Amino acid sequence: MKKYLTFVMLTLLILITACQPKQDASDSTPTPDSTTQADSTPEAGKPIAINKNILLDPAVTEDADSLIVSGYLYEGLVRLDESGNIQPGIATSWVISDDQLDYIFEIRPNATFSDGTPITTDIIVDNFNRWFDPQSPLHGSGNYPTWLSKFLAFNGERDADDRAKSLVDGIQKVDINTVLIHLNRPVPELLEYIAHPAFAILHPDSLSTAGYGTSDSTIISSGMYVVTSWTDSGLTLSPNPSYWNPVTGNLEFTWK
DSSP: OTHHHHHHHHHHHHOOSEEEOOOOGGGOOOOOOHHHHTTOOOBTTBOEEEOSSOOSOGGGOOOHHHHHHHHHHOBOSEEEOTTSOEEESSEEEEEEOTTSOEEEEEEOTTOBOTTSOBOOHHHHHHHHHHHHOTTSTTTTTOOOHHHHHHHOSOTTOBOTTSOBOSSEEEEEEEETTEEEEEESSOOTTHHHHHTSGGGOBOOHHHHTSTTTTSTTSOOOOSSSEEEEEEOSSEEEEEEOTTSSSOOOSOEEEEEO
16 A cells, blocks of 8 residues: 555645545534434433443444444544534545545544543554454454445455455555545545444554443543443433533433
């Protein structure tokens, strides 16, 4: 993949066929991915009932309730607003190469996890490789169902004609502010795909511990909310003070 980098950067200086402008935090109110949010938005004083056996590691689950809650806790490079439009997340802007095989994302300089750890391009690459590459130390034994449904295969898998099965070739850190996703074939829905909670950025240190995402683990957020209570009665999320566009009010969930 490295052979593409110099060419891509030079090309983008000359011709950019698609560009999403930088967007201020005041331009829109962030919402969880609308593909999982549906009508399950908690309101003040009106908690919603969800499955008690949720797993707050969205990359390895297809459970709808787990993904709803994860959408409030974690942030990806981009997100969908309530109308289904792509909005900036950890990435403030992006450009797409003429052949639609390279997506270059500019990373929000003030993005941090709820424990204050900066969200760096290295961390983004580590998360991406966790989903994509079975050789990643973070990959573990998960099935990564959403990755397979969107991008078809993992790194290294080949078809009968010795072509890469995955739609994605890989991700690369360009510099401290920029990452590049390279595709094997154009994927017009790429931005919509990576807005899914399964592709939110999680803290690598947390992912290195066994059983992450259960009530026994320490949940570190990259999104709007943090877990402040997880009991036999339900789950409470409170605003994440480290989030780049703070929200107000708690969200309450009860168990079905």
